[in-house]
Amino acid sequence: xxxxxxxxxxxxxxxxxxxxxxxxxxxxxxxxxxxxxxxxxxxxxxxxxxxxxxxxxxxxxxxxxxxxxxxxxxxxxxxxxxxxxxxxxxxxxxxxxxxxxxxxxxxxxxxxxxxxxxxxxxxxxxxxxxxxxxxxxxxxxxxxxxxxxxxxxxxxxxxxxxxxxxxxxxxxxxxxxxxxxxxxxxxxxxxxxxxxxxxxxxxxxxxxxxxxxxxxxxxxxxxxxxxxxxxxxxxxxxxxxx
Amino acid sequence: xxxxxxxxxxxxxxxxxxxxxxxxxxxxxxxxxxxxxxxxxxxxxxxxxxxxxxxxxxxxxxxxxxxxxxxxxxxxxxxxxxxxxxxxxxxxxxxxxxxxxxxxxxxxxxxxxxxxxxxxxxxxxxxxxxxxxxxxxxxxxxxxxxxxxxxxxxxxxxxxxxxxxxxxxxxxxxxxxxxxxxxxxxxxxxxxxxxxxxxxxxxxxxxxxxxxxxxxxxxxxxxxxxxxxxxxxxxxxxxxxxxx
Numbered sequence: 001x002x003x004x005x006x007x008x009x010x011x012x013x014x015x016x017x018x019x020x021x022x023x024x025x026x027x028x029x030x031x032x033x034x035x036x037x038x039x040x041x042x043x044x045x046x047x048x049x050x051x052x053x054x055x056x057x058x059x060x061x062x063x064x065x066x067x068x069x070x071x072x073x074x075x076x077x078x079x080x081x082x083x084x085x086x087x088x089x090x091x092x093x094x095x096x097x098x099x100x101x102x103x104x105x106x107x108x109x110x111x112x113x114x115x116x117x118x119x120x121x122x123x124x125x126x127x128x129x130x131x132x133x134x135x136x137x138x139x140x141x142x143x144x145x146x147x148x149x150x151x152x153x154x155x156x157x158x159x160x161x162x163x164x165x166x167x168x169x170x171x172x173x174x175x176x177x178x179x180x181x182x183x184x185x186x187x188x189x190x191x192x193x194x195x196x197x198x199x200x201x202x203x204x205x206x207x208x209x210x211x212x213x214x215x216x217x218x219x220x221x222x223x224x225x226x227x228x229x230x231x232x233x234x235x236x237x238x239x240x241x242x
Numbered sequence: 243x244x245x246x247x248x249x250x251x252x253x254x255x256x257x258x259x260x261x262x263x264x265x266x267x268x269x270x271x272x273x274x275x276x277x278x279x280x281x282x283x284x285x286x287x288x289x290x291x292x293x294x295x296x297x298x299x300x301x302x303x304x305x306x307x308x309x310x311x312x313x314x315x316x317x318x319x320x321x322x323x324x325x326x327x328x329x330x331x332x333x334x335x336x337x338x339x340x341x342x343x344x345x346x347x348x349x350x351x352x353x354x355x356x357x358x359x360x361x362x363x364x365x366x367x368x369x370x371x372x373x374x375x376x377x378x379x380x381x382x383x384x385x386x387x388x389x390x391x392x393x394x395x396x397x398x399x400x401x402x403x404x405x406x407x408x409x410x411x412x413x414x415x416x417x418x419x420x421x422x423x424x425x426x427x428x429x430x431x432x433x434x435x436x437x438x439x440x441x442x443x444x445x446x447x448x449x450x451x452x453x454x455x456x457x458x459x460x461x462x463x464x465x466x467x468x469x470x471x472x473x474x475x476x477x478x479x480x481x482x483x484x485x486x
Contacts, residue, residue, distance in 0.1 A: 019486055056329045060484045074483060079331040090322035092254070094261045099254075106250035107330050131261065147326070 007034030009069060009155055009186035010055055016063035017050050024050045025209040027064070032188050032202070037177050039200030040190040041233075047209040048190040049087050052159050055188065056084045069154060080108055083148035087159040089140040090147075093133040097124055097143050100132060101150065110151035118146040121176055123169065138164045145173075156180065156187045162196065174199045197229045205236060212236045243339075247332050251340020255314070256347065269310070269348065273302045273356045281364045292451075295366040297420050299356055300375055300447040303349040303383035304440065305411055311345060311390030312403045319394065325485070334478040342387050342474065349383025350376075369453035378450065381466055382443050388473035389439075395480030414440035419448070439469035 010032035017025040024047045032038045040048050053059035054066050057074015066073035069081060091100045101115045119128050122142040127135060132143055145161050156177075162170045174196075177187050181201070189200070197203055198217050205212040205220075213220055213236050221227060224235040259266060277295065284290040318324045327337065353376045360366040368375060393410060397403035417427070417435040424432055424441070435441050446462035449455060 058325050058328055058484055060486050074329075076331075079329060082329065084326065084329045086322045086326055088322050090326040092258060092323060093321075094258045095254070099257055103250055103254045104330070106253075107247050107327070107332050109246060109331065 008032070009034045010188065011067040012051070012054070012064070013066075014064035015051070015054060015061065015066060017047075017054060017059060018062050019050060023209065025054075028209065028211060030204050030211050030214055032186060032204075034186050035181055035184050036201040037174075037181050037187045037189060037199070038202045038204060039197055040188060040204045040206060041194065041197055042192065042206035042212075044192050046206045048192075048206055049159055050209075051206070052084075052157055052188070052190060056082060056157050080151060081154045083150070083153035083156045085145050085148040085156075085158040085161055089132075089137075089144035091132055091140065091143045094131065096129050096131050097135075097146075098128045100143060101146055104147045105150050108151045114150050114152070118149040121149055122146045123172060138166070138169070141165070142169075152185075154185060156185055156189075158187065158189045160190050160192070162191065162193075170196075194230045194233060205233060207237060207240075210240075212240060244331075244333060244336050247336040248340045248343065251332075251337055252343040252347070255341055255344035258314070259344075259348065265310070269306050270352050270355050273299070273306075273352065274359050276302070277356060277360045277364060277366075281366075291364075292367055294420065295360055295364070296368050296375055296451045297444055297447045299353070299360055299366075300378045300450075301382055301415070301418075301420075301440065301443060302356070303352055303379045304386035304443065305407070305415075306352065306386070307345045307349060307383040308386035308390040308411060309404070309407050311341060311387045312394045312397065312406060313400055315341070315391050315394035316397055316400060316403045320398075324481070328481075328483045334481045335474070337481070338388075338391055338474050338477050341391060342384050342470075345387040346380055346384050349380045352383075353379035368451045370450040370455060374450045374455070375447065378443065378446055378463075378466075381463070381470070382440075385439060385443065385466060385470050385473065388470050388477060391477035392473050392480060395477075411440075414438045417441065418444035420444055439466060442466050442469075 008031050012028055012030050015025050015028040028051065040051065042048055050059060054061055055068060055073055068078055071078050097119065098115065101118055105115050119125055122145050124139065124142055124146065127139060132140055141161065141164060145158065148156055148158060162173055177189065181187055200217065202216055203220060204214050217229060220232050224232045226232055226235055277298065280294060280298065281291050357372060357376050361372055389410065393406045394403060397406060417431060417438060418441045424435055427435060442462040442465040446459055446466065449459040449462065
């Protein structure tokens with residue numbers, strides 16, 4: 001743990017967020033280590049997207065602090081260093097895959113080769129010139145993911161990037177995430193599917209806006225004495241309730 | 243202010259419009275049809291067509307671009323692309339200027355084709371230079387774009403956005419002086435008319451039609467330009483990086 005403390009990419013302290021009059025995150029404190037693939041897991045409605053939106057600096061925050069790569073979340077210098085994939089695909093449906101990526105790359109001021117690389121990374125080479133509205137849900141999600149990869153950001157914040165994808169594509173994407181982490185990129189990846197937890201270096205388990213546990217999958221297993229991560233989650237929930 | 247980003251936004255908006263040929267056909271075709279209808283309707287009384295033709299030519303892009311922009315921007319807000327853009331190195335003004343530039347290009351295309359029809363085939367006549375009518379049409383289009391960007395913040399659905407057209411545009415057209423001269427309006431109506439940007443846009447077109455490009459005309463143009471800047475500033479104020 002001490003080695004990781006030296007390289008914290010995201011530090012969240014006593015984060016308090018209210019959305020539509022409802023407290024979504026009462027007082028969240030957690031950290032994400034540099035160069036890891038950290039999974040943000042929890043059931044839908046647990047506050048995953050709100051935490052992610054706070055990290056990329058688009059969520060109005062009522063209290064606490066979020067520090068990203070040594071800057072306050074949303075600070076101007078971070079805008080070209082953080083790649084963000086929203087939960088619902090945020091791409092232009094009436095443009096082709098390549099047109100979408102070219103637009104985002106131009107806004108970023110990224111070099112031209114980054115577009116073709118991103119298309120290849122999400123395996124959309126065969127669909128690059130298709131209009132997004134004609135693509136399937138999973139393909140659209142990958143276009144949205146590709147926009148986050150543009151310009152080789154230092155931090156990738158991905159909100160449920162593997163929803164609706166077939167197992168082969170999911171495996172390929174997780175391989176890509178780890179390859180990026182080896183090159184020094186930090187990834188925060190949310191999922192509501194517990195079986196993706198084992199693919200992460202570290203986990204943040206969230207429930208009702210509270211951090212249930214954080215640690216590596218092995219640490220959490222050792223702590224709860226069960227092997228299935230679904231059971232780990234249940235043990236932690238039961239433990240928190242008593 | 244970044245020319246790269248403004249250019250990227252403008253190119254993207256134009257690419258989106260190009261993907262939608264039916265909308266392009268409607269944007270160009272509808273004013274042509276209306277000009278022709280107007281000409282035929284007043285076939286027995288040519289002065290009416292001469293009176294209404296040039297203002298219609300100059301004001302139509304305002305209506306079109308107001309509608310198209312408010313819907314496009316509303317989509318940007320509701321589909322999450324705006325939130326995505328707000329995490330990128332993109333200034334709010336770059337985004338708005340990009341929209342303005344794209345629709346100005348489009349308005350120029352619309353004005354060129356409708357002018358060719360009206361001044362050529364339909365025999366519309368203005369005493370002043372025809373090119374000024376075209377330039378005013380483009381300025382009015384940018385004004386419509388700027389106002390459309392602003393009002394899109396107050397609509398949650400496309401149904402609502404469409405209703406802003408009659409709410410924001412019809413009163414301006416009724417009170418701008420085209421249907422009833424401003425001098426014969428009740429005082430309180432004239433005060434409202436004074437506060438509406440389209441009044442000045444119409445006045446500038448009327449001055450062009452009469453070839454009285456005097457100080458009054460220059461003041462009208464200045465007011466229209468001022469309103470564009472004001473509407474863009476109001477629009478920028480509605481774009482928030484952080485939302486609830």
